[in-house]
Each structure stands twice: as C-alpha cells, then as structure tokens.
Amino acid sequence: MTLQSFDVIILGTGLVESICASSCAQKGLSVLHLDTLDSYGQVFQAVSLEQIHSHFSTPLDLNQSRKYNLELSSLLLYAQGPLVKALQDSQVAAYLEFRAIETIHILINQQWETVPLSKEDVFSNDAMTLIEKRRLMKFITTASTTEVDTSDDQTSFHEYLNQLNLSKESVEMIMYALALHDSAEPMSFKEGFEKTKQHVTSLGKYSKSAFLTGIYGTGSELVQGFCRSCAVYGGTYILGCGIDNIQFKDSRFCLRTKEGTEYTSPRIIASSDYHSFFPNMNIKAKSYAFFG
Numbered sequence: 034m035t036l037q038s039f040d041v042i043i044l045g046t047g048l049v050e051s052i053c054a055s056s057c058a059q060k061g062l063s064v065l066h067l068d069t070l071d072s073y074g075q076v077f078q079a080v081s082l083e084q085i086h087s088h089f090s091t092p093l094d095l096n097q098s099r100k101y102n103l104e105l106s107s108l109l110l111y112a113q114g115p116l117v118k119a120l121q122d123s124q125v126a127a128y129l130e131f132r133a134i135e136t137i138h139i140l141i142n143q144q145w146e147t148v149p150l151s152k153e154d155v156f157s158n159d160a161m162t163l164i165e166k167r168r169l170m171k172f173i174t175t176a177s178t179t180e181v182d183t184s185d186d187q188t189s190f191h192e193y194l195n196q197l198n199l200s201k202e203s204v205e206m207i208m209y210a211l212a213l214h215d216s217a218e219p220m221s222f223k224e225g226f227e228k229t230k231q232h233v234t235s236l237g238k239y240s241k242s243a244f245l246t247g248i249y250g251t252g253s254e255l256v257q258g259f260c261r262s263c264a265v266y267g268g269t270y271i272l273g274c275g276i277d278n279i280q281f282k283d284s285r286f287c288l289r290t291k292e293g294t295e296y297t298s299p300r301i302i303a304s305s306d307y308h309s310f311f312p313n314m315n316i317k318a319k320s321y322a323f324f325g
Contacts, residue, residue, distance in 0.1 A: 038297045039065040042288060045304030047075040048252060051259035053302050055123060058266035065296055066263060071273035073260055077252030079104045108251040111231055112238035128258040130248045133240030139210045141202050148210040150241040169203050177233040181226055190225025279310040
C-alpha cells in the first residue's frame with residue numbers, strides 16, 4: 034500500500050473545482066485533483082457525436098463528427114466580466130482561444146429582430162421612430178455611465194422601463210436581450226439594472242457584441258485551461274479514479290482508492306457529486322471540507 038500526502042485534495046473537475054485547483058497550485062500548495070469520471074469538466078464537459086451515438090444510439094452522420102462538439106452546459110462570457118479578468122490575471126487565457134459573438138437576435142411579435150449593439154445600429158434601425166431611438170440611447174448611456182441608487186427595490190425592472198416611455202418592443206429587447214431575464218418571476222430593478230450595466234459596458238471591448246465564446250466550447254475549455262494551469266504549477270491529476278472511502282483521522286483526511294492507494298491532506302475541496310463520501314463526518318477546527 035502506498036501513501037502520499039498533499040496540501041489539498043480536490044474532488045471533481047467542474048469549473049469551480051478547477052479554478053480552486055489552479056489558484057491553490059499558483060499559491061505554492063501541493064494539489065491532488067481527482068475525478069471518478071475519465072474526462073474533465075463534469076457538467077461542463079463537451080461531448081463528441083460519437084459519444085452521443087454510443088449513449089443514445091441516435092442516427093448521426095459520424096463522418097462529420099469531428100466538426101462538432103456538444104457542450105452539456107453552454108456558457109457565454111461577458112467581454113468585460115470578472116471571469117475574463119480572472120483569465121487574464123491568472124494567465125490561463127494563454128491556453129484558450131475565443132471568438133466574439135457577432136450578432137444577437139430576439140423573437141418579437143413572431144419575428145426575429147436583430148438586437149442593436151451600438152449607437153450606429155440603433156439609429157440605422159428603420160423599425161424605430163427617431164424619438165424611440167433617442168429614448169433607447171439615453172437609457173443605454175445611463176446604464177453604462179451612471180451609478181444608480183438601487184437600494185429602493187420596490188419597483189420592478191419592467192415597471193422602471195415602462196416609466197421611461199419606451200415602446201413594448203424596446204422594453205422586451207432590454208429585458209430579454211440585454212438583462213437576459215429568463216424567469217416567469219418579475220425581475221427586480223436592482224438585478225435588471227446591474228445586468229444591463231454589465232452587458233452594455235462589455236459592448237465594443239473586442240467586437241460590437243458583449244459576449245465571447247470558446248472556439249472549441251466555453252465551459253469545457255475553461256475547465257481544461259485552469260486544470261492545465263494547475264498542472265504547470267505542479268498539480269497531480271488522476272481521472273477515472275475509483276474512490277473506496279474517505280475518512281478523517283488525526284486532523285487529516287485520508288482518501289483510499291479502489292486500487293488500495295491512500296492520499297492524505299488536511300483539507301479537501303469537493304463538488305456536491307461527492308457528498309456521499311462524507312456522511313455525518315465530524316470536522317474539527319482548522320480542517321476543512323468545502324462542497325460546491
């Protein structure tokens with residue numbers, strides 16, 4: 034039986050766990066990053082057409098399979114968002130390739146309308162009156178440059194937009210294409226304004242659109258980028274690792290694999306997929322178990 038010790042053991046290669054692995058490794062901690070699956074990403078992984086075919090026996094043209102990947106959880110990144118900044122600060126961006134989303138469309142009155150992404154787009158839109166264009170631009174300018182007091186959140190975002198005398202079409206465009214409202218529940222003014230501000234301040238950063246997407250998938254590539262960063266800084270990876278049990282003794286976690294190897298660490302970071310390995314575990318002070 035072999036026994037190895039690490040500063041931190043991380044279970045699962047989802048996005049949160051992969052970011053933690055990269056951060057810990059860059060801080061000089063020895064990291065063991067495990068996954069019971071034989072591929073990176075968990076719910077963020079991208080699968081090929083062959084994998085879909087093998088699971089569901091779906092009739093597919095497998096001759097074209099190398100041209101496509103299907104992401105289990107699709108993501109878009111705000112060009113001016115915190116995750117893009119984290120990629121740049123951690124230098125993980127060097128491992129990734131992105132392209133900008135070129136256009137955004139929204140279904141209004143049973144027709145697909147192109148969402149205006151710049152002042153030029155707004156004023157070249159023949160479907161809006163000049164007054165409507167000015168009102169829309171005034172709102173976009175306010176959202177991008179003004180700090181609005183959102184402490185009084187009694188008014189919904191929809192009600193706030195209606196108070197600006199915007200047309201129904203413009204209100205829907207702001208609600209669903211800029212603020213990205215995706216619930217039947219009313220959106221609060223604070224949430225709506227902050228999401229709109231995040232969107233409009235990302236416009237023009239790399240292209241007219243506010244969004245970036247990974248060329249080969251976004252979530253799956255982010256995961257592999259952070260995992261690669263961890264490995265560069267000395268992290269150890271084991272995929273397809275069968276876990277027999279995890280015990281806590283002498284102020285340390287002890288993870289035993291099905292092959293009989295034991296790994297110990299004073300701390301474990303684990304995704305919720307691994308909660309069954311910690312039934313009623315009594316964690317003493319200064320020993321940590323984190324669940325995503």
